[in-house]
Amino acid sequence: MAASDEVNLIDSKTVVPLNTWVLISTFKLSYNLLRRSDGTFNRHLAEYLDRKVTANANPEDGVFSFDVVIDRTTSLLSRVYRPAYASDQEGPVSVLDLEKPLDDEIVPVILFFHGGSFAHSSSNSKIYDTLCRRLVGACGGCVVVSVNYRRAPESPYPCAYDDGWTALNWVNSRTWLESKKDSKVRIFLAGDSSGGNIVHNVALKAGEAGIDVLGNVLLNPMFGGEERTESEKRLDGKYFVTVRDRDWYWKAFLPEGEDREHPACNPFGARAKSLRGLRFPKSLVVVAGLDLIQDWQLAYAEGLERAGKEVRLVHLEKATIGFYLLPNNTYFHSVMDEIAAFVNAES
């Protein structure tokens, strides 16, 4: 093994707290085991290793959750997170009160898509359940709906997008999610990694169909292309992620025979449709400076701007992937603040 590999390991250890390093390295290790070189995925082992948590109608830290089967035919499930109705709530929220209409004039409803490069994790994965709970708190009382979309390689493109679209329609038609001010559901789309990619595609569809999405939040969104960008070459293998694993996940998600110039992977590439003149919400794009696909993410933000869409780009110089999973770094807190400001900006 080359000395430079040893340097890599040491490198990543210096930029994140030790427990973060252990967490992300554990994922890296498990994920390496799960991806097979023939393109198949060890789903059983993946489900076995994934740490899961049930929903809980008993408020924890002021947030309670429950799962809803929103499409019985595909078993599409979503987990809804709501602020507790009373700060001194004793015991679980009654099943009759789960869908109590929102009490406030304006309540953002965040439709959340977890990450996992289209292959890993679920809405009941502990890391994402925790993140969603933190989002409710950080945004000063919003509703989060986390979609348990179908995953690659078993369900490749466009399944995840279809499920996102189903969830968007579901949220949009819930009367109990309407803000009192004008009886409208104030929808924001949010997601990390592959979830960020889904956000973009669902927003596109929403625009075409005339469903109002107030904003997109993309955390380390997963985009790519055939070209090997400078950041991919420079950061390959240095901070938990390799170009090779990125290629694997794209191959698992994209249709058979397609390459990474497919618009799902490269939304501003040669094959993609222009966004000019299309209805599209404002975007908050968070890019981690030590994420090897940052060039694609920066190109995405640029592409939005060129198409005349509102973008707020937050480039976190020394952040790695997964920085938002643990609240032990300043990036976590500043991004939570950014998201809160972004979703509460509407009046």
Added chain:
Amino acid sequence: MDELLEVLGYKVRSSEMAEVAQKLEQLEMVLSNDDVGSTVLNDTVHYNPSDLSNWVETMLSELNNPESSDLDPTRICEDRSAFPKAEEGADEEASSKRIRLESVGSWGELTRPLVVVDSQETGVRLVHALVACAEAIQQQDLNLADALVKSVGTLAASQAGAMGKVATYFAQGLARRIYAADLSGGSSVGSSFEEALQMHFYESCPYLKFAHFTANQAILEAVTTARRVHVIDLGLNQGMQWPALMQALAVRPGGPPSFRLTGVGPPQTESSDSLQQLGWKLAQFAQAIGVEFEFKGLAAESLSDLEPEMFETRPESETLVVNSVFELHRLLNRSGSVEKLLTTVKTVKPRIVTTVEQEANHNGVVFLDRFNEALHYYSSLFDSLEDSYTLPSQDRVMSEVYLGRQIVNVVAAEGTDRVERHETLAQWKVRMGSVGFDPVPLGSSAFKQASMLLSVFAGGDGYRVEENDGCLMLGWQTRPLIATSAWKLAGA
């Protein structure tokens, strides 16, 4: 423990963090050197991934001591028992005390997992009436409760699907409670009827099959080197668990061990000795597959009546297994009963104890809490039955009757009559720990095979297998419904 990682499901002591990091680095280096490593680890059985330190250590030793790529469960069993090292003795005790305290805490805090099926929008009035009725009973306003239970009946009759059926059974339970009629909750029907109902339940949905399957996996792993195996089944019923185990033993490389089964059942009537008949049937099956077999039936009114001598164990020559599927919770109706049974079990020194229990808290002190818990639990259960079939079948109908009797018992019965006293895995862990049992983790191969079993048997794909701290749970959508765990004597 590092709190931040614990929230995310990983138990790592802060003092161990650097060591765990180092092991991860080592693993990374070994794996990046050769592709075979990854394949080996793919085929390895993994245990208890929340215990990061042990998980990583196990993988390292797998790679550093390359055995044949065939899974050798013996070696893995040995590895696991090698882990409580001498110097960790005191630590173990401290950590087990910690676990005990934490669990007591979580016992007091309710986790109410809810899965709502969207089509229930029309069932809201029904749920409303049910809950209101239970509340009225809790407030001892029986007149109001009476009026409400009648409206539940009417609403339930016109409610299609699982919700209507569940509501009907809950209404029955509520009515019995209101009229203080037959608070035995219908338990006086006779054991053969119960057993017949359980057969239908066995056929129509995967819960019992999962229970048997996962318990058998744990048993198989524990008896790999045994030449003579003795299984004590604390609830023989129709003996459905054992043919599969015997078959697995029959094809064991090196030949099957001899298999002795002691089946516990309810007292037999003079005209029928169903235990013995069952023993005969199993003996014929054993003969057909070439397994040396011995059977004894033990009739007992209550499991707490069992004494160690009754099992006639042969510790010099036999490896002992004790198995209990949905039996332990029934003993919670009398103070001290379950402890007596568990002490009896401990006395006979089993190699492994396998238990399967409902994953629910139906034994709370407050009626209304029990009611709400049960309503959600059985709603999920009935929902899962609904999805498995497009047309009603006798199996499903009888399964609903089987579950309905449980519902009525939870809702209407009290005192020693209330036997469906389900408790959660967390609660059972505390109890088993305090009697002197240590958990034996169920691994990824049991998980995988259970998952595959589900896809073959179950109609709907809403069934989910989950690993939870060494135990396996089967649930519907995201709601765990039953939990299988395995135990050994502490320090063994």
